[in-house]
Amino acid sequence: METMLSGCPRADKIKNPVPYYAKCPKCGTEVEIWSDEFYAECSKCGEIVVGQNPPSCVEWCKYARECLGLRRYNRLMEEKKVYDRLFQKEAEHEITNSQAKTLQ
Numbered sequence: 001m002e003t004m005l006s007g008c009p010r011a012d013k014i015k016n017p018v019p020y021y022a023k024c025p026k027c028g029t030e031v032e033i034w035s036d037e038f039y040a041e042c043s044k045c046g047e048i049v050v051g052q053n054p055p056s057c058v059e060w061c062k063y064a065r066e067c068l069g070l071r072r073y074n075r076l077m078e079e080k081k082v083y084d085r086l087f088q089k090e091a092e093h094e095i096t097n098s099q100a101k102t103l104q
Contacts, residue, residue, distance in 0.1 A: 011057055011067050014076070022049050036076070038083035050086055 017036040024031050026047040033040040033051045040049050058064050058076045065073045 008057065008061075008063075008067060011061075014058070014068060014072070020052075022052060024049050036072075038076075038079040039086060048086055050083065
């Protein structure tokens with residue numbers, strides 16, 4: 001019978017979040033993002049700032065629900081959906097900008 005690993009190093013930053021800071025791409029304000037968040041909203045301009053180190057074990061670890069608890073797991077999976085949409089929009093924007101430069 002398989003059991004969940006105790007003390008997963010990646011889950012520790014989700015269970016015991018720590019803040020880090022990222023610059024808002026729109027206004028340059030330092031935005032606090034916690035290690036258990038995929039993104040945060042800039043308090044100055046409202047821009048969504050995407051985190052650099054989003055929680056990852058939530059996506060692939062078969063013990064994530066058990067390890068993190070159902071409530072936290074569900075919140076992170078919902079944030080992941082939003083994160084994926086934001087990341088896709090960001091990538092599409094970069095491609096559009098790159099294509100525009102090529103045409104010039």
